[in-house]
Amino acid sequence: MLMLALDTSTSAITVAVHDGETVLGDHTVLDAxxxxxxxxxxxxxxxxxxxxxxxxxxxxxxGVGPGPFTGxxxxxxxxxxxxxxRGIAVHGVCSLDALAQGAGIEGDFLVATDARRKEVYxxxxxxxxxxxxxxxxxxxxxxADIPAEVRALPVVGRGALLYPEALPDGGEPLDVxxxxxxxxxxxxxxxxxxxxxxxMYLRRPDALTTAERQAAVERA
Amino acid sequence: MTDEPxxxxxxxxxxxxxxxxxxxxxxxxxxxxxSVDEHARFGGVVPEVASRAHLEAMVPTIxxxxxxxxxxLTDLDGIAVTSGPGLAGALMVGVASAKALGIGLGVPxxxxxxxxxxxAVDIVEHGPLPExxxxxxxxxxxxxxxxxxxxxxxxxxxxxxxxxxxxxxFDKVARVLxxxxxxxxxxDRAARDGAIEIDFPRGLTSGRDMERHRxxxxxxxxxxxxxxxxxxxxAAGEDVPVADVAASFQEAVTDVLTRKAILACQEQxxxxxxxxxxxxxxTRLRAMAQERCDRAGIQLRVPRxxxxxxxxxxxxxxxxxxxxxxxVPSGLDFPxxxxxxxxxxxxxxxGPASAHDALHAG
Ligand SMILES: [Zn+2]
Numbered sequence: 181m182l183m184l185a186l187d188t189s190t191s192a193i194t195v196a197v198h199d200g201e202t203v204l205g206d207h208t209v210l211d212a213x214x215x216x217x218x219x220x221x222x223x224x225x226x227x228x229x230x231x232x233x234x235x236x237x238x239x240x241x242x243g244v245g246p247g248p249f250t251g252x253x254x255x256x257x258x259x260x261x262x263x264x265x266r267g268i269a270v271h272g273v274c275s276l277d278a279l280a281q282g283a284g285i286e287g288d289f290l291v292a293t294d295a296r297r298k299e300v301y302x303x304x305x306x307x308x309x310x311x312x313x314x315x316x317x318x319x320x321x322x323x324a325d326i327p328a329e330v331r332a333l334p335v336v337g338r339g340a341l342l343y344p345e346a347l348p349d350g351g352e353p354l355d356v357x358x359x360x361x362x363x364x365x366x367x368x369x370x371x372x373x374x375x376x377x378x379x380m381y382l383r384r385p386d387a388l389t390t391a392e393r394q395a396a397v398e399r400a
Numbered sequence: 401m402t403d404e405p406x407x408x409x410x411x412x413x414x415x416x417x418x419x420x421x422x423x424x425x426x427x428x429x430x431x432x433x434x435s436v437d438e439h440a441r442f443g444g445v446v447p448e449v450a451s452r453a454h455l456e457a458m459v460p461t462i463x464x465x466x467x468x469x470x471x472x473l474t475d476l477d478g479i480a481v482t483s484g485p486g487l488a489g490a491l492m493v494g495v496a497s498a499k500a501l502g503i504g505l506g507v508p509x510x511x512x513x514x515x516x517x518x519x520a521v522d523i524v525e526h527g528p529l530p531e532x533x534x535x536x537x538x539x540x541x542x543x544x545x546x547x548x549x550x551x552x553x554x555x556x557x558x559x560x561x562x563x564x565x566x567x568x569x570f571d572k573v574a575r576v577l578x579x580x581x582x583x584x585x586x587x588d589r590a591a592r593d594g595a596i597e598i599d600f601p602r603g604l605t606s607g608r609d610m611e612r613h614r615x616x617x618x619x620x621x622x623x624x625x626x627x628x629x630x631x632x633x634x635a636a637g638e639d640v641p642v643a644d645v646a647a648s649f650q651e652a653v654t655d656v657l658t659r660k661a662i663l664a665c666q667e668q669x670x671x672x673x674x675x676x677x678x679x680x681x682x683t684r685l686r687a688m689a690q691e692r693c694d695r696a697g698i699q700l701r702v703p704r705x706x707x708x709x710x711x712x713x714x715x716x717x718x719x720x721x722x723x724x725x726x727x728v729p730s731g732l733d734f735p736x737x738x739x740x741x742x743x744x745x746x747x748x749x750x751g752p753a754s755a756h757d758a759l760h761a762g
Contacts, residue, residue, distance in 0.1 A: 216492045220499035220732040234503055249448065250489045253455050254496045261497040264459045265473055265504030379455065385448035 182232060183239040184262070185362035186223065188215045188255030189247025189275035190293055191338065192355035195222045197230035197237075198362035205230025206359060215254035223258070226358075238268055241365035243275035243356055245380040246301040246318050247293065256379055271365045272377035276337075280305040280312035281360040282353045283336040288315075290330055292339025292347060295320045300339040301382065304330055311367070320382040323347050405477040405723035408465070408501070409716025410458075412494030413486025413514050414541060415439055415450045417457040419465040420713030421476075422720045427524040429469035430706065430713035433457035440581050444571065445540075447487045454493040462497075465712070476507055478729070480719025483511030483747055484740025486541070491736035499732050508729030510719045511747035513555075513740055514710075515542060518676035520551045520721055521714030525703040530672040533701075536661040538685075539677030539710075540567030540582070543657075545615045545664055546742060552721045555742050558664055559615025562604070566653055566679045569619035573649050576627045577642050587646045588682050594647030600625050602656045615664050622652055654685040658692050665698050674701040676714075681705035722746060 181200035188194075193215055196206035207226040209218050227234060242259035245252045263270035276291045283289060285307045292302040303318040323331070323339055323346035331347055340350020368375055404424025411418035417433040435453035439445045466473060481498035484491060495511065502509035519535045532549040543561035548554070564572070567584060574583025579590060603618030604610070626649050633640050657679075665673050675689055680702055693700040707713060727746065734747035 214735070216495050217733050217735045219496065220503060223503055224732065234506070249451065250492060253451060253489070254492055257455055257458050257493050258496045258500045260459050261462070261500035262504045264462065265501055379452075381452070385446055385452070387442050387446040387449065 181239060181366070182237050183241055183362050183365065184223070184227070184237050185241040185358040185365065186219065186255055186259060187243030187275055187278060187356040187358055187361050188219060188251045189243045189245045190279070190355040192357070193218045193222055194356055194358040195219070195226040196358035196362055197226055197232050198359060198366070200366060203359040203362070204232060208357065210355065212248070212251065215251040219254055219258055234266065237266060240268060240270045241273055241361050242270060242377060243278055243361050244272040244378060245275050246295070246320065246382045247275055248296055249381060252379060256377060260377060270377050271369065271375035273361050273364045273368070273375060274314070274318065274380065275356050275361075276301065276303045276318050277312070277314060277364045278356045278360040279337050279353060280307075280314070281364050282357050283307070283312065284310065285312070285334055285336070289334040289336065290326075290347070291337050292323060292335050293337040294339065294342055298322060300343065302326060302339060304333070318380060318382065405720050406471065406475055407478045407480055407716045407719040407723060408462070408476050409712045409714070409719050410479070410481040410494045410498050411514070411517070411710055411712045411715045412454045412490050413482045413484070414490060414710055415445045415453070416710045417454050417461050418710060418712030418715070419461045420711060420716040421465055421469045421471055422524055422713060422716035424720055424724065425523050425527065427713050427717070428471065429465045430711050431461050431465035431468060432711055433461045436582065443575065443581050447489055450487060451489040451493060454490055458493060458497050473501070473505060476505060478508045478510065478719055478723050480510040480512050480715045480722065482514045482517060482715050483730075483734055484514065484737035486514055486738060488736060488738040491738065495734070495736045502732065509732065510722050510727070511730040511734040512715060512718045512722070513742060513745050515544060515546070515742045516551055516555055516745045517714040517718045519546070519548055519555075519674060520718035521676065521707050521711070522674050522701050522703050523721065524713060524717045525707060526701050529674070532670055533672045533674050534661065534665045534668065534670045536657060536673065536675045537677040538566040538657060538675070538679035540571065541565055542677065543617050543619070544742065545661060547668055547670065551718065551745070552725045552727055553745055555745055557742050558668075559613070559617065559660070561617040561619060562613065563618050563620035564623060566617070566619055566657065567677070569623045569653065570679065572623050573626050576630050577640070577645060579642070584678060584682060587650055588684070590643050591647035591650045591684065594641070594643030594645070596647045596651045597644060598629065598648035600648055600652040602652055605656060605659070615660055617656060617660070619653065622649070650682065650684050654682065654688045657685065658689045661689070662692055662696050662698060666696065672699045672701060676703065676708055678709045680708035
């Protein structure tokens with residue numbers, strides 16, 4: 181197994197090459213606005229650091245979000261196109277699961293990332309012997325609207341940094357690391373799980389159909 | 401002939417996911433996936449809807465293009481992609497996909513200008529472009545008059561719309577007339593049964609405007625005039641003669657476009673006019689341009705309607721010209737630039753200074 185893993189759902193544009201045992205090489209840069217410019221050079225840098233040719237890759241894993249749409253799509257289309265070009269499988273991983281993997285927390289905790297518009301993407305996890313299990317489906321909403329007993333848990337991701345009053349027990353990591361995307365993908369593949377590459381948008385596009393606009397006018 | 405570059409072009413600047421493959425000056429395939437039906441529900445293009453559709457359609461459209469052309473990805477010599485202007489989020493899907501192809505295949509990637517591609521597409525239709533060529537590009541996103549000495553390197557904007565694009569005016573007038581989105585084809589069809597008898601204004605054609613905005617266009621006043629005319633009819637309790645309004649509006653648009661384009665050819669001493677962009681599919685514009693060019697002794701070049709609207713073949717055609725002329729590839733770190741000026745025909749890689757810095761940074 182020679183897996184290229186990448187994620188663009190948080191502020192990190194992160195790439196890693198993983199051989200099933202360990203990360204052979206990686207490249208991560210923090211820039212929430214320049215995915216288009218930085219991801220492709222990041223891939224070539226990570227491959228070079230690992231001493232791996234693109235033709236040697238056997239698998240690709242990509243974080244499918246949730247995350248801000250524009251950056252998220254850059255990672256997804258890159259993974260899908262590269263996989264098609266090389267004729268290798270592409271596996272989708274929930275990006276919050278990768279953050280949970282990086283947290284290394286035992287017991288219950290919360291992953292909350294920046295969803296912009298004063299909201300967070302979040303899900304609750306339980307760590308046992310270094311393996312986090314997701315207890316709830318990822319959702320988007322205001323940090324203050326998360327149930328109080330959940331908000332009191334330890335938090336990883338930028339959510340706690342942005343909303344410390346609602347999420348007081350924040351810690352690292354703040355962003356996804358591609359090495360963790362690879363780990364989560366490999367564990368799921370070993371368990372025989374399907375890993376479809378479906379973006380987790382969790383929000384509808386911001387637009388009203390002509391029919392909805394008409395209905396709104398009639399209601400007013 | 402086999403040394404002609406085989407180039408795949410990707411276009412995602414608006415609502416069409418286009419993938420075309422060109423060998424030199426020969427079109428092999430032009431594959432398109434459109435999300436226009438989804439946008440019709442919203443009465444216009446919704447950027448986020450377009451971007452989501454691009455992501456879903458990207459790889460299947462690449463696959464379809466290769467299968468139809470009988471080309472294996474590994475045969476390709478280069479990749480070209482629209483890097484701007486256009487909808488930022490939509491452009492990013494195409495640019496990222498093109499770079500992944502470049503990495504996976506080990507071939508150069510060219511980020512190219514959308515408007516220049518509209519000009520270059522005519523090479524696969526009518527052969528090499530005369531240098532210089534005058535280009536009139538009219539669509540929902542742009543209305544420009546360009547002097548093109550070299551489509552790979554030297555494009556000079558002479559004029560453009562100062563308010564709405566021509567295609568935008570078609571969409572808005574269609575809405576006023578109760579015709580569906582996109583407005584262009586529906587107005588074209590309605591106008592066939594109409595009489596040109598309403599005298600709508602020709603923007604920026606009066607004496608003073610011809611001094612200050614000689615090659616510029618304006619369609620916002622025309623759109624307002626049409627909607628006032630229709631409202632007055634409705635207020636008087638009369639039926640709106642949709643076909644006549646459509647025909648008269650279309651006549652006003654095509655009159656100004658062709659008049660200024662031919663004037664530019666004559667004043668700049670250019671013997672060839674090329675028309676491109678979605679509005680170039682309009683039957684009245686094509687007929688009027690032909691008539692007036694014939695009279696003025698100007699050679700008119702208009703690609704078939706399918707190559708006038710946004711497509712991947714036009715991007716591939718410009719990419720093939722870039723490779724044939726030995727232009728330097730764009731590298732892997734170029735951005736999607738929603739407001740890319742037409743004078744930037746392609747993304748040049750960072751200069752020697754920054755390349756030097758990068759070498760010594762680590
Ligand atoms: Zn266009």
